[in-house]
Each structure stands twice: as C-alpha cells, then as structure tokens.
Amino acid sequence: MLRASVAPHLREPRHPFYQTGGVLLCLLPLTGFSCMYYGIRPLLLVLFGLLGAMFTELLCCMAAHRRPTLSDGTAAVTGALIGAMMSPLTPLWVPVIGAMFAIGVTKMPFGGIGRNIFNPAAAGMAFCAICFATRLFEYPDPSQSEGLPLWDTTGVITAVSPMQQLAGGGVPKLDLVTLLSGDFPGPIGSAGILILVASALFLFVRRSSSPYILVSYLVTCAVIAALFPRMDIGIGMSVQLELCTGLLLFCGVFLLSDPVTAPRFWLARIVYGVMAGILVMVLRHYGRFVCSEFFAVLLVNSFSAVLDRTCWSLLRRFRHWKEVVRV
Amino acid sequence: MRIGKGVRLLFRKAPAIDRPTAEWTDVAQVVLPYTYFAEADVRPAVFLYDTVRRGTPLSSSDTDSQATVLSSVTGAVSGSREVVHPLYGTLHCAVIDRLSTEAEPDVPVPVTGEIGREEVCAAAEAAHIIDELDGVPLVLKLREWYESGCDYLVADGVQIQPYESSAWAVLRDYAEQVVEGLSLAARAAGTTRYHIAVCLSGQRRRSLALRIGRRHLYQTDSYYPAEEPIRRSLRPHSRTVSPDARVCRIGVQACLALYRAIYFHQSHDRCTLTVAGNAVREPQNVTVPFGTTVQEVLARCGLTEDPSHLILGEIMTGTAAATQDIPILPGMTCLLAFTAGTIRAVQPRTCIGCGRCAEVCHAGLLPFEIARRFRNMHYERLGALEVSACDGCGACSYVCPCGIDLAATIAEARGADSAILLELEEDIDA
Numbered sequence: 001m002l003r004a005s006v007a008p009h010l011r012e013p014r015h016p017f018y019q020t021g022g023v024l025l026c027l028l029p030l031t032g033f034s035c036m037y038y039g040i041r042p043l044l045l046v047l048f049g050l051l052g053a054m055f056t057e058l059l060c061c062m063a064a065h066r067r068p069t070l071s072d073g074t075a076a077v078t079g080a081l082i083g084a085m086m087s088p089l090t091p092l093w094v095p096v097i098g099a100m101f102a103i104g105v106t107k108m109p110f111g112g113i114g115r116n117i118f119n120p121a122a123a124g125m126a127f128c129a130i131c132f133a134t135r136l137f138e139y140p141d142p143s144q145s146e147g148l149p150l151w152d153t154t155g156v157i158t159a160v161s162p163m164q165q166l167a168g169g170g171v172p173k174l175d176l177v178t179l180l181s182g183d184f185p186g187p188i189g190s191a192g193i194l195i196l197v198a199s200a201l202f203l204f205v206r207r208s209s210s211p212y213i214l215v216s217y218l219v220t221c222a223v224i225a226a227l228f229p230r231m232d233i234g235i236g237m238s239v240q241l242e243l244c245t246g247l248l249l250f251c252g253v254f255l256l257s258d259p260v261t262a263p264r265f266w267l268a269r270i271v272y273g274v275m276a277g278i279l280v281m282v283l284r285h286y287g288r289f290v291c292s293e294f295f296a297v298l299l300v301n302s303f304s305a306v307l308d309r310t311c312w313s314l315l316r317r318f319r320h321w322k323e324v325v326r327v
Numbered sequence: 328m329r330i331g332k333g334v335r336l337l338f339r340k341a342p343a344i345d346r347p348t349a350e351w352t353d354v355a356q357v358v359l360p361y362t363y364f365a366e367a368d369v370r371p372a373v374f375l376y377d378t379v380r381r382g383t384p385l386s387s388s389d390t391d392s393q394a395t396v397l398s399s400v401t402g403a404v405s406g407s408r409e410v411v412h413p414l415y416g417t418l419h420c421a422v423i424d425r426l427s428t429e430a431e432p433d434v435p436v437p438v439t440g441e442i443g444r445e446e447v448c449a450a451a452e453a454a455h456i457i458d459e460l461d462g463v464p465l466v467l468k469l470r471e472w473y474e475s476g477c478d479y480l481v482a483d484g485v486q487i488q489p490y491e492s493s494a495w496a497v498l499r500d501y502a503e504q505v506v507e508g509l510s511l512a513a514r515a516a517g518t519t520r521y522h523i524a525v526c527l528s529g530q531r532r533r534s535l536a537l538r539i540g541r542r543h544l545y546q547t548d549s550y551y552p553a554e555e556p557i558r559r560s561l562r563p564h565s566r567t568v569s570p571d572a573r574v575c576r577i578g579v580q581a582c583l584a585l586y587r588a589i590y591f592h593q594s595h596d597r598c599t600l601t602v603a604g605n606a607v608r609e610p611q612n613v614t615v616p617f618g619t620t621v622q623e624v625l626a627r628c629g630l631t632e633d634p635s636h637l638i639l640g641e642i643m644t645g646t647a648a649a650t651q652d653i654p655i656l657p658g659m660t661c662l663l664a665f666t667a668g669t670i671r672a673v674q675p676r677t678c679i680g681c682g683r684c685a686e687v688c689h690a691g692l693l694p695f696e697i698a699r700r701f702r703n704m705h706y707e708r709l710g711a712l713e714v715s716a717c718d719g720c721g722a723c724s725y726v727c728p729c730g731i732d733l734a735a736t737i738a739e740a741r742g743a744d745s746a747i748l749l750e751l752e753e754d755i756d757a
C-alpha cells in the first residue's frame with residue numbers, strides 16, 4: 001500500500017532545541033568563567049532564573065490547557081539569560097521574578113514561542129532594572145580571593161565597575177589583557193569576552209544566529225565610541241572600553257540575534273543592528289542606568305517586522321530600477 | 328559557514344552512479360498515451376491488434392505534429408486504457424506487447440552537407456524529442472530561444488539532489504555525443520556559446536574533462552537548488568557577458584537524443600532514469616523505452632520489501648505515486664522507492680522566526696511573510712511579495728526547523744494571488 005506525501009519529501013533533521021541548546025551550551029562556560037572569580041553564586045543565579053522561567057511556562061501552559069512546551073528549550077534559555085545578566089551580588093529571588101515576568105507577561109500572553117514581539121529576556125531584565133535597580137548594579141570586587149556567600153551578601157566588598165566610572169566622569173584604568181581576562185567588576189555574562197566571541201562564532205556556524213546583526217551592531221557601537229568618546233582617553237581605549245564592558249557584547253550575541261524578535265531579511269538585519277548600536281550608545285551617553293542595553297533591544301524589537309517589509313520592498317524596487325536603467 | 332542562497336543536501340547517489348547503466352529495451356509491454364498534452368486534439372491512429380513498428384505515430388493531429396506520440400517498441404496493440412499519471416494527469420493509453428523479433432537499428436545515417444538551424448529543428452521535430460528538464464518538445468524551445476535570443480546554452484548535468492544521477496550516467500557513457508548534440512542545439516538556438524554544467528567530484532570531473540575538453544565543462548558548487556549554480560557556472564565569462572545575459576537550459580538526455588536524431592535518424596523513445604531508495608535492492612541507472620511500467624522497472628531492480636512511498640522524480644521536488652502501474656514517460660529521470668518509516672510526516676510547530684527560509688530562497692522571497700499573510704487571509708497583500716516568482720524548489724520547507732511546509736503554503740498563496748488578480752480584472756472590465 002503506497003502512501004501519499006508532499007514534496008519536499010526530505011527535511012533537515014533539526015529540532016527547535018538545536019537552536020536553544022546551542023545558546024545554553026554557550027552560557028555554560030560563560031557562567032563557569034564567572035564562578036572562577038565569585039564562587040558558585042553566579043551558577044545559582046543562572047539556575048534560579050532558568051527554573052523560574054520553566055516553572056512559569058509550565059503554569060501558563062496548564063492555565064491555557066495547552067501541552068507543555070518546555071522541550072523546545074526557549075523558556076530555559078530566557079531564564080538562563082536573565083540570570084547571566086545579573087550582578088553576582090543580586091539576591092537569588094530577583095532572577096526568578098525577572099524570569100516570571102519575561103514568560104508570564106512578554107511571552108505566553110502573545111501565544112508562546114515564535115509569537116512574542118519583544119525579547120522576553122530583555123523584558124525581564126528591564127523589569128528587574130526598574131524595580132530593583134540598587135540590587136542589580138552593585139558589583140563585587142573580583143580580586144577578592146574567597147567566593148561570595150550563597151545567601152547573605154551584605155558584608156561583601158563592592159567595587160565601581162568601568163561602566164559606572166565612565167558614566168560618572170572617571171577614567172577606568174584597564175588594559176586590554178585585564179579586559180579580555182574579565183578581571184573587573186561587572187555582570188556575570190560580561191566577564192568572558194573571549195568566551196563571548198567564541199560563542200558568537202559557534203552560533204554562526206550552527207546557523208542559530210545571524211552574523212549580519214552582530215557585525216553591524218558592533219561596528220556601529222565602535223564607530224560611535226570612536227567619534228564620540230565619553231572621556232578624553234583616546235579613540236582606541238574608548239572603543240575597547242565601550243565594547244568590552246557592560247552588557248554590550250552579551251546583548252549583541254544573545255539578545256539581538258534572538259531569531260523570534262529579530263528581522264529575517266539580511267538587509268533588515270543590518271539596519272536592525274545599526275539601529276540597536278545607535279540606541280545602545282545613546283542610552284550609554286544619556287541613559288539613567290549603568291547597563292541599559294536591554295532597553296535598546298526592546299526598542300529595536302518593535303521595528304523588526306517593519307524593517308523586514310520595508311527593506312525587502314526597497315531592495316526589490318532598487319533592482320527593478322537598475323534593470324530599467326540598464327535597458 | 329555559508330552566507331547566501333541554497334542548501335547543501337546529502338549525497339546518496341552511490342551505489343547507483345558506480346554501476347554501469349543497464350539497457351532494458353526487452354521489456355514485455357509498454358503503455359503509451361496517444362498524446363502527452365491534455366488539451367491536444369489528436370485521433371488514435373492504431374487500434375486493437377494492430378502491429379506497430381518502433382517510431383510509428385500512435386495518433387494523428389491536424390494542428391500539432393508534436394502532440395502525437397511515437398511507439399517506443401515494435402509490437403502489437405493489445406488494448407487501451409485510462410491511466411491517471413501523477414505528472415501528466417489522466418491519459419488515454421495504448422497497451423503494446425513487444426514482439427521479440429524487434430531489430431534495433433543503430434546504424435549511422437550519412438549526413439550530407441552542412442547541418443543548419445532548420446535541419447536541426449526538423450530533426451528534433453521528426454524525432455519528437457522532449458526535454459527531460461520540463462517535458463516541453465525540444466523543437467518549440469529551440470524556436471523560442473532563436474526568436475527571443477539566447478546568449479548561453481547550458482546542458483544541465485548538475486543534479487544536486489541526493490539520489491538522481493541519470494545525467495551523470497549519460498555523460499559518463501556518451502559524453503562526446505552529448506557535446507555534439509549540444510553544439511547542434513546551440514546552432515539552432517542561434518548562439519555559439521554553450522557548455523555542460525556539472526557538479527562532479529574530483530576523479531569523475533577530471534576524466535570527463537579529458538574526454539570532452541575543459542572549455543565545454545563547467546563545475547558548479549553543490550548548493551541546491553540548481554538554477555543558481557548554473558548561473559554561477561558562467562563566472563569564467565563574467566568579463567565578456569553582462570549579468571543579465573539570457574541563459575537557456577537544455578537536458579543532457581535531450582542533447583543525446585538530438586545527436587541520435589541527426590546522425591542515426593532515431594526517434595526519442597527511451598530515457599535513462601535513476602532507480603534508488605532503500606526499498607530497492609540494486610539501485611542503478613537504467614535505460615528503458617517510454618511506456619515501460621514502474622512496476623516492471625522495480626521488479627527488475629529488485630525490492631527489499633514492499634515500498635511504502637514511491638516518488639516520481641527527486642526527493643525534493645518529486646511527486647508521490649499511489650500505484651506502481653504507471654508508465655515511465657518523458658520528464659521522468661528518477662524513481663525512488665522507500666520503505667515504511669523512511670519518509671515521516673512532520674508535525675508542524677509555530678514559526679520561531681529563524682529566517683532560514685529567507686536565507687535559502689534563491690528567488691529572494693520572504694517565505695515566512697508570505698505564509699503569515701496567507702494564513703491571516705491578507706490575500707490582497709500577497710501580490711506585493713511577488714509570490715509568482717516562487718519556482719517551488721522546496722528549499723524553504725527543507726530547512727524549516729519547525730517542520731512548516733512553506734513550499735505548499737506558497738503554492739496555495741500563488742493560487743490565491745492569481746484568483747484575486749482575475750477578480751480585479753473582472754471588476755475593471757465591469
């Protein structure tokens with residue numbers, strides 16, 4: 001008995017977890033690198049965020065009488081990303097709250113995976129930044145030899161991060177080696193610059209993210225940092241500090257390239273990256289928060305669909321015009 | 328990593344490509360339609376118990392000589408029946424039992440004088456050559472190319488899809504004849520620039536280049552679909568040819584048939600096709616007369632078990648057949664049989680917006696956006712997305728990690744878009 005099937009009869013053997021699994025895999029060494037400086041606390045923060053997001057997604061699915069969609073891994077990624085954007089000193093319940101907001105408000109009410117307009121991790125982080133600003137932007141000194149206590153962090157010595165120094169008019173004394181080794185105060189995910197670069201390459205090779213977005217975003221940030229340095233520290237140092245500190249690179253690798261909320265067309269992706277770069281640098285210059293990259297991500301998310309349509313039709317018109325001119 | 332159009336598919340041409348091509352001209356029976364074209368006005372010219380010779384027209388037409396079909400064997404008409412063919416629709420067919428006394432005339436006919444454009448067209452017309460790439464009579468294509476201009480003629484031997492290797496087999500066995508046929512076709516199309524585009528690995532390519540010369544052979548990269556590689560195969564000429572040069576494609580088997588039509592006066596009545604798939608015991612390339620049933624071909628190749636899926640054509644673009652009792656007709660170059668569980672129905676999930684469909688679309692469309700607008704019934708907005716430019720290669724469906732059948736949705740959207748245009752025209756007329 002012959003059965004019917006529709007062409008193409010062959011499909012690329014890939015599960016949605018292939019996309020999200022890659023991101024989770026990248027977050028492992030990043031968190032591990034932070035654990036080298038701060039003990040096991042960064043891992044716990046990431047884990048709490050991850051579990052909070054998964055639990056919220058499960059609750060939402062049950063409330064909507066839908067089959068749980070945990071197997072696609074998107075909830076886990078959202079939670080883990082929120083955890084990785086926190087300061088190592090943040091109380092453990094903060095990433096849980098952020099993850100619950102991300103899944104419960106930004107993702108599931110819109111219909112779940114593939115239907116959300118805004119990046120849930122960026123939204124969750126923005127919510128935490130607004131509600132718990134003082135707890136989010138206090139960073140411990142990585143040169144302290146002993147790891148951070150798991151629960152009560154009141155006695156921990158904090159340090160001024162390079163971002164705070166730049167925002168306050170100071171000049172951070174950091175050379176390139178220190179920047180690359182992550183030996184400066186900052187969020188969990190911002191420390192391992194080399195790991196972030198390797199993660200970006202890994203995600204490009206797996207086709208989990210687009211190089212168009214990241215490259216155009218970083219180039220824009222670098223150009224703005226070179227043209228408008230915040231302090232009189234020279235072009236090279238300004239570019240180094242802006243690109244390697246804060247969540248700029250982290251957001252470019254993980255949040256901006258999120259396939260659901262980013263444009264799909266290559267030209268739109270380039271424009272999207274440029275817009276994000278401009279917004280990030282504007283917020284760094286004039287924003288209220290030390291780390292405000294996730295606000296820029298949320299703002300550019302709202303242009304994704306428009307950018308896709310506009311860039312595609314503009315490119316088509318340009319090609320038609322070229323053909324007409326040639327004829 | 329590749330940033331651009333197309334996808335790299337699996338290589339499953341072995342072992343069929345490594346085996347010699349089997350010539351199965353001694354088939355017991357052929358089932359041939361009176362015409363391949365549903366709208367053609369033809370009358371049967373052979374009837375029950377008539378004896379027909381190879382090359383005899385089975386029908387006659389006052390208007391279109393290419394609408395008739397030539398007998399592919401010498402034999403007796405033992406009946407007629409309706410066949411629902413997955414590629415051609417409903418066909419009224421004659422059943423011809425082959426007579427064992429059939430002689431195969433393979434004697435070259437002396438050609439006198441210069442072979443000009445008209446002679447080539449006349450030979451293609453007399454031999455009823457049908458291009459295997461699109462199932463269109465070759466003479467019509469040659470005339471159209473000559474009238475509207477052809478800058479390059481490319482014999483398409485690329486065959487990027489996983490199983491198909493019939494063109495490779497033809498090139499391996501008859502490369503010199505194919506080049507000669509291609510040069511004749513180029514003459515008829517009014518161009519002096521022609522070459523064979525292939526996608527062969529090292530040793531195969533080198534041995535072919537030694538036989539026919541490097542200037543006639545261009546290697547493409549192995550990204551599906553093949554349209555783009557063929558255009559890219561013109562890179563060596565990029566200095567002399569404008570990027571909007573018209574590139575015309577012709578099948579390798581059609582070139583061989585043209586050569587045989589001119590130098591042997593043979594009609595185009597057989598084809599080479601790849602028989603493969605995990606239900607086939609001995610995957611190989613076979614040459615059979617048109618009208619040979621799929622059942623007979625599969626029986627000769629041997630089956631490991633009853634196939635659950637039978638695909639006419641390649642795995643990316645082929646059509647699933649509901650029965651084995653269908654004839655092999657022009658345009659079929661691959662036959663795949665798979666056991667149960669090999670081709671699984673994919674449960675589609677919600678689009679995660681990865682954009683892979685737009686990345687691989689060689690027509691530069693936005694498949695996800697077309698599918699979204701079609702799903703949301705925004706039919707009036709489909710026209711702006713140039714749905715009609717889709718050629719149904721299926722690359723978007725292949726790469727979709729969510730298992731969404733974008734190719735089928737776009738095909739439906741194309742229909743909806745046409746219907747709306749028709750309605751608009753009616754409104755304007757009114």
